[in-house]
Amino acid sequence: MIHRGLIMRFSNANSLLSTASSMLVYLAFFLLIGLPLTLVVMQVIFPDVFNPNNPNFEMSFGPLGRIFSLPRVYLAILHSVELASLVGVLATILGGAFAVIVQRCDIPWRKTVRIIPWIVFLTPAYLKTVAWVLLMSPGGYLAEFGLLPPLTGSLFFAFPGLTLVHALGLFPFATFIIGNALRGLGSEMEDAARLGGVSLWRIWLKINLPLLAPALALSFIAIFAQVLSDFGLASTIARMSNFGVLTYEIYAATSSYPIDFPLAGTQSLVLLSLVTVAVVADRLLRRKDDLKLISGRSRPSRDYRLGYWGWVVTVMAFIVAFIALILPVGAVIIRALTRTLSEGMSLHNFTLVNLIEASNIHSMAFTALSNSLRYAVIASLISCAAAVSLALQLEGPGKFMRSSVMSLALASVAIPGIVFGFGYILMWNRLPFFKDFSFPHYGDSSLLITGYVGVALPYALIVVMASIGQLAPSLNDSARLFGVGGFRRVIRITLPLIAFSVLTGFILNFIHIMFELPVSQMLIPRTESPAPIYVLRLLNYDKDGLACALSLLSMLIAGGAALILWLGFRWVASRNGAANNGQWISTPSLTGDR
């Protein structure tokens, strides 16, 4: 009886502890993501709820009506949708072509062509933006080489230029999505059609393209949502072109005098709604996009032998790489190593002054860089730790809870940073109780870090949950049967097996935060400004040489640190017998009879 009583009390205490820790993790998730977004919606429905003079819950659709009455607002919506749609189509075509080339064509330099989209994807977006300004300005590098007729320059700082820069930066999304679908497609259905005498052209038109349709649509939607959420181009080329888009208008409404929170809320809601439509469409399509339904055992597809045409394709791929990557990064490097833009690439213009100032530990530029490094490390660590705790908590409850948190995380990834930032302002500057907090505090770096954690948490959660989801439940079950307790199972079984994913999540978030712009802009601390904001400030003061040097240094330090971490982990893992990129090979089957 004593034994039985002990067991029952032990299990009750255990379940209480587990419930309490679950509640804490869910509360953190709610405070970091759920509440700020709720406040944005509240701001729209009750326009005066955060009015510092006379706060009230009077409902009004007045702010919503301003969508149609203020030309600046409805033009921004139209511009955003127009830009996102066209970029979605162009980047999907370009990325799709890359996917077909690297997946299905036997071309020279294939391995090199394969990594082009990855390098473009990993290059910070605002760095490319700065570079294009340097390249396309009337006194820029392309004009210096006589490669830019005057009309082209003015066309660039308008809708066509924005479209081009976005499409060149976002085509890797399409390559990854369509490439994955192509891999899963295999060649069985194509082979069957070939045996039936169907021409290659008709095979693509009637078989491959219809089967790839969900992936093409997914790619369009993902890119559409990315363009809608972009703040880098919106605050540089779009602003310089007087091509107002939603993200910049939200920022302008919260930062220009008089501050107009109701308008910012309304525009945020419109932006959120557009992104939500994209996310819902994405979710619906992903349900259908299970190529296993088409073929459970597809064979790897055969390559198309292009002969001499292969060289033509390779050269075209390198031209894309040159325009999307080498040209902009090269422009940033050259600008970082020169005194003035107007003197171009003449020998006497080259200098190390910018790099020396950026790397001088007493300079403001280096201080901004070290601030960013500190913020990125802290926020990435917190977000990864929170993601691991939440993911482990979700292993207990049923599938519904897991899938709903996963859906929420996926949806949160698509939420524009500018809306997040606005939600944080409402919460920490206007909401009673929270506005009196000393830590985190509005205007402090503590709130900026909290904002970064909110932005980074969904990414970390997706990576960690996907990794935990791949662990066979039997690995944990067998440890339980051998009497291994819960904490020890986490430390000895789960964590070592997901360590690589946690590290991946950390590195992704670290790089993301180092170059994060919208939340940094909205929650900019009074002191200790992060590097991206300082870069923008330098650009506004025409100190673009130092801005480029600081950007370059940030990229080198962030990339170098990430590489060292990754290689270090791989080294440790290989010493301990891990296989396959530091990941442990799982036991044969991950499924069982139920």
Added chain:
Amino acid sequence: MTAELFCHGVTKHLGGRPILQALNLDVKAGEVVSLLGASGSGKTTLLRCIAGLMAPDAGTIKLDGKTVFGDGLTVAAEKRRIGMVFQDYALWPHMTVAGNLSFALQSQQLSASEIQARVENALDLARLVPLRNRHPAELSGGQQQRVAIARCIAARPSLMLFDEPLSNLDAALREDLRTEMMDLVRHEGLTVVYVTHDQSEAMAVSDRIAVMRDGLLAQFASPQEIYDRPANAFVAGFIGGFSALPMVELGQSEGYLVIRPEDACPVTDYPDMTITGRVSARAFQGRCWRLTLEIGNSRVKIDWPNDVSLDQSLQFSLPPARRLTVHH
């Protein structure tokens, strides 16, 4: 060390569907019992309930006379001292073979020397000593299976559960490993519950077989008894390729005639019974031809000494001692 198992009235619903329906199962100490059934019959669910990885909705489970589930009491899986060989073996991929064995023992708060001795003994028994420093990914399927068994043996569980442990292996390996695996557990005198959907595997490994259907035991008896006297048409159909021919086809009112393929013989041998059918399929099997006959709306399979053309009518009989009639 080895224990008897008692399950009474074990009931479990999943997604509103009954998976186990007040099921009773007793396993004696040292006995090997197979749970045999088709997918969805509830065999894995029962196994997980016994292990404590899933809580039944109702019923009682006792291990060596002590209640581990029932009367408002649930003993956690980690406290039941049950070993389990999973379908995917569940070897911890980041630990070596020896690491897999010792990690399982460290939670039992044994002395280092005791752990060492048990690991060495289990590695030796399973012929894994040369592989002790390898990781699971560096082992073949058969070697992985031996590690999974050795891990259980080292932990000295009171009951050992096998969840379709051979289903990931190819046919050629399966038979060799089955013998090897059962030698190991018999040598240790362990009580075993073995889940499989393969009747020949169940026949080969078990002292008794529990044939499961829709969460109930359709028959629980020794392999020979099930072979000789299947309890009903379902068991007869599930075991050994038997056919259950409705007696209606033979002009009688109810029941099923169990026809074992190897029992079919020419009518001249036993003229008191004549069954006539039309040959709808035939396959050469070396010693005989396996014929499929259509008899009314039913199909039966028989082994026949010579080839018969398709669509030809064929008459056969059964020895009187093998004419078994069962109910549905």
